[in-house]
Amino acid sequence: MRLRCAVLDDFQGVALESADWSVIEDEVEVVSLREHLDGEDALATALTDYDVVVTLRERVPFPGSLISRLPRLKLLVASGMRNSVIDYAAAEKYGVTVCGTGSSGIPPAELTWALLLGLARGIVQESTALRANGPWQSTVGTDLHGARLGVLGLGRIGGHVARVGLVFGMRVSAWSPRLTKERAAEHGVELAASMEELFADSDFVSIQVAGGDGTRGLVGAAELALMKPTAYLLNTSRASVVDQDALLAALHEGRIAGAGVDVFDIEPLPADHPMRTAPRLLATPHLGYVSRANYSTYYSQAVENIRAYLAGSPVRRLP
Template sequence: MRLRCAVLDDYQNVATTVADWSPLDGRVEVVPFAGHFGSEDELAAALADFDIVVTLRERVPFPASLLGRLPRLRLLVASGMRNSVIDLAAARAAGVTVCGTESSSAPPAELTWALLLGLARGIVEEGNSLRAAGPWQSTVGADLEGRRLGLLGLGRVGGRVARVGLAFGMEVRAWSRNLTAERAAEVGVRRASSKEELLAESDFVSVHLALSERTRGLLGAAELALLKPTAYLVNTSRAAIVDQDALLAALREGRIAGAGVDVFDTEPLPAGHPMRTAPRLLATPHLGYVSRANYARYYGQAVEDVLAYLAGEPVRVLG
């Protein structure tokens, strides 16, 4: 009997065209799903007849409760080599192998700068005004050269963002609990003495931390209050690192100049969600990793993961 493989959340209908799935022909039936399943019941019903599931990043949680309702599932492939929404222990207990893929740090770093520049120069507001024959110039752009960029996290993505900031002539500072002065110097930036110093003295703050119990809620109301009223905050990392309600309040009350956000507590964002209409907010629908090269890597290596599993030698096993 031929195995069945579900490819979840293929919003752009490109999963089966950006990579070569032909090595699975005759052995695995590949079925992409363009829509998002909003509940565990919907997922359990849709995936009941599948042996393999390919899921993109952390779009779909796989808790123990869902895994227990998928007795046919044997292989779960997630893009990236880290996934906080898959219960790896429950998967092992259920006999499900979980594999990952490589992921490039370039696309999220590039999107960070798209948001930061869009905020600084009022690109969306000015572009919309031009199209609507509105005012010719209504904003005064914020300068980057000579301003301070504060990075929360200086890993693969943060390091890339830092180097671009330096190229713009910005003064770059970074902070995380484990950041050393040596690592900061390696990138060409200085380590801030504290999170509070970085927030209070930066003109632009960008979040590049992994989500963990230590970083969850790292920026709450008290931390956001440290930002200058002329400062901008960008988050392309994980929504839970920044308290969403506190950020909305800061934006509504004009306590910061603006924010660029690519990640949300609930995704896809519900139609009536306040993040869709918040003032001073430039928001994108979690596009950080969405690029043609990254997708080709994700799905190409997903095929490799399936082939290796079928050969009895799984690769890139998570957990």
């Protein structure tokens, strides 16, 4: 009898087209689930008959309480090689192998720039007005050349964001707790003396630090209060890094010029979530990792992970 594999959150219906799943079809029946399963009870009910689950990023938590309710689950494949919402101890306890996949930092860096440019030049507002036969020009764009870009976190993605800023002729600085002057210089950027200086001096602040307990609430009301009223905040990292209530207050009160956000405390966003109606906000539904190249990597390596597991030699094991 073939194993059963569920591919979660295939919103666009492209998971089965993004890789060659036929190489495991004799041993595994693969089912694409396009609707998000919200809550542990829904997940436990929907996944009870599956031996393998493929999940995207950290959208779906797999705590021990859920894993214990999935008696058939033997292999959990998560995109990327870091996942903070899987209980690895519980997975080991219940005999569940957890594997990851490769990923590229370029697509989220590119989306960061899409949001930044959209905010700087009022793209959505002007395009909407043009289509609705509204006012012809209602905004005045913010110049990038000569402006200060502050990058909070100069890792794989932050490094891409910083280099693009330099191409635009921006003055780029960066800060993170362990960032050195030498490492910043390797990217051609300045090391800010402190996170406070980064927020106070920048015209655009791009958050690129990893999620987790160490960065939870790293950016709160105090940091946002340091920003210029003409400055913009970008977050394509993790929602937990920024205090959501503090950001909403800053947007509603006009204390910053605007924000570009791709990550949220609840995903998908509920219909009544305040982020849907916040002013001065350019928001996208967590598109940072959503690109053809990344999907090809995710799902091709998911297939490789399943084949390796079936052969008794799992690869890319997490954590």
